[in-house]
Amino acid sequence: MIDAVIGEFSGWLATTSLSHTIQTTGWIIPTVQTIHILSVAIVFSSAVLVDLRLWRLLNRDVPLPEITRRFLPVIWPVLAVLLITGALLIIGEPRRSLQNSTFYIKMGLLAFAILLTAWLQWSVSSSPNFWDKDRGRRLVGQLAASVSILVWCGILFAGRWIAYTQAG
Ligand code: HEM
Numbered sequence: 821m822i823d824a825v826i827g828e829f830s831g832w833l834a835t836t837s838l839s840h841t842i843q844t845t846g847w848i849i850p851t852v853q854t855i856h857i858l859s860v861a862i863v864f865s866s867a868v869l870v871d872l873r874l875w876r877l878l879n880r881d882v883p884l885p886e887i888t889r890r891f892l893p894v895i896w897p898v899l900a901v902l903l904i905t906g907a908l909l910i911i912g913e914p915r916r917s918l919q920n921s922t923f924y925i926k927m928g929l930l931a932f933a934i935l936l937t938a939w940l941q942w943s944v945s946s947s948p949n950f951w952d953k954d955r956g957r958r959l960v961g962q963l964a965a966s967v968s969i970l971v972w973c974g975i976l977f978a979g980r981w982i983a984y985t986q987a988g
Pocket residue numbers: 853856857860863864899902903904905906907909910916917930972975976977979980982983
């Protein structure tokens with residue numbers, strides 16, 4: 821039932837004039853993909869720099885609240901750019917993503933990564949020593965940082981994998 825609705829929606833989306841313009845103007849897809857990838861680089865590196873600081877592998881002499889203030893705020897506007905460029909890629913070739921379970925895995929992982937990143941940002945802004953209170957807290961922080969790195973890598977992998985699992 822849901823597959824039929826998604827199939828019908830994808831078919832309709834492909835007939836819209838915006839989709840037609842994206843499909844027939846050669847430079848649009850590479851340009852949008854380039855912006856998507858540059859945005860991926862910003863979001864991924866910002867999140868991982870904070871994760872590595874939680875592991876005390878990087879910038880150990882800089883307080884964690886300073887690191888989160890420096891790197892996490894940029895993630896939110898750049899995620900909006902990813903949403904817009906991702907939506908344009910979908911409109912240009914709706915079936916490729918909307919009828920592909922890998923795309924939904926990527927969106928699920930992204931929702932999780934957003935919640936985890938927002939939680940890390942909130943924890944440090946509400947209590948600067950949150951992750952340094954005791955040994956247990958430090959371990960939980962390192963676990964959260966490891967999960968964050970794995971989930972962001974999962975999103976990258978799923979983003980690339982869409983191309984190899986598209987509907988026939
Ligand atoms: C915010 C919502 C997002 C949407 C709607 C979206 C959507 C898309 C779409 C439709 C594609 C093209 C897939 C294909 O046709 O092969 C794509 C590619 C990709 N996305 Fe996203 N994306 C989003 C966010 C992200 C994020 C947050 C990351 C990673 C941090 C990411 C990483 C990638 C990668 C690595 C590719 C492959 C690029 C390529 O090989 O050309 N995306 N995305």
